[in-house]
Amino acid sequence: MLPGMKSRSHNRNMVVQHPREVEISLNGIRRRVAVKSNWTLLRLIRNSLGCKSVKEVCGIGECGACTVIKDGRAVSSCIELAILCQDSTILTAEGLTDGENLHPLQDSFVKEGGFQCGFCTPGMILMAKALLDETPNPTLDEIKEYMSGNLCRCTGYWQIIESIQNAVHQKNSKRIHYHHQRNSKT
Numbered sequence: 037m038l039p040g041m042k043s044r045s046h047n048r049n050m051v052v053q054h055p056r057e058v059e060i061s062l063n064g065i066r067r068r069v070a071v072k073s074n075w076t077l078l079r080l081i082r083n084s085l086g087c088k089s090v091k092e093v094c095g096i097g098e099c100g101a102c103t104v105i106k107d108g109r110a111v112s113s114c115i116e117l118a119i120l121c122q123d124s125t126i127l128t129a130e131g132l133t134d135g136e137n138l139h140p141l142q143d144s145f146v147k148e149g150g151f152q153c154g155f156c157t158p159g160m161i162l163m164a165k166a167l168l169d170e171t172p173n174p175t176l177d178e179i180k181e182y183m184s185g186n187l188c189r190c191t192g193y194w195q196i197i198e199s200i201q202n203a204v205h206q207k208n209s210k211r212i213h214y215h216h217q218r219n220s221k222t
């Protein structure tokens with residue numbers, strides 16, 4: 037190193053990150069947290085707020101393991117800056133259950149064997165929820181297209197697709213059953 041030059045590590049230490057407070061709604065609960073300017077949303081909700089269902093794998097928005105629903109849209113939380121999430125509404129797998137009851141998609145993934153190691157599963161289920169919120173009766177091609185950004189190293193994908201199809205089928209047959217009951221009473 038030339039005389040008078042500062043080392044890179046010295047320069048890096050000179051970057052001062054002032055924590056700033058961010059307020060979000062996480063699974064229906066308002067949370068206020070001090071974040072650093074380089075924190076991702078993943079860092080905030082997994083490490084600071086304890087939602088361990090949100091997994092980090094690639095860290096660059098390529099695998100979908102860290103998917104959460106932010107303001108109604110599925111996003112990769114590893115590439116969202118926490119500091120830009122002020123007033124956002126975030127849903128993770130922890131917020132899907134209704135007390136002791138699993139969400140229909142969670143139930144279907146269990147019944148159809150839509151996971152093995154389970155590492156990708158919370159992200160898969162949240163992506164599938166976003167799909168069904170947008171398109172309640174998706175075709176096979178629509179499911180494949182929508183889920184194509186979520187990678188699984190275990191299942192070979194068919195069980196995941198069948199889990200989503202089964203959740204749709206269950207919802208539709210409940211609706212038919214309900215209408216049938218209503219009509220038979222009138």
Ligand code: FES
Binds near residue numbers: 093
């Ligand atoms: S960990 Fe975020 S997309 Fe892979």
Ligand code: FES
Binds near residue numbers: 150153155157189
């Ligand atoms: S179930 Fe193992 S990575 Fe998907």
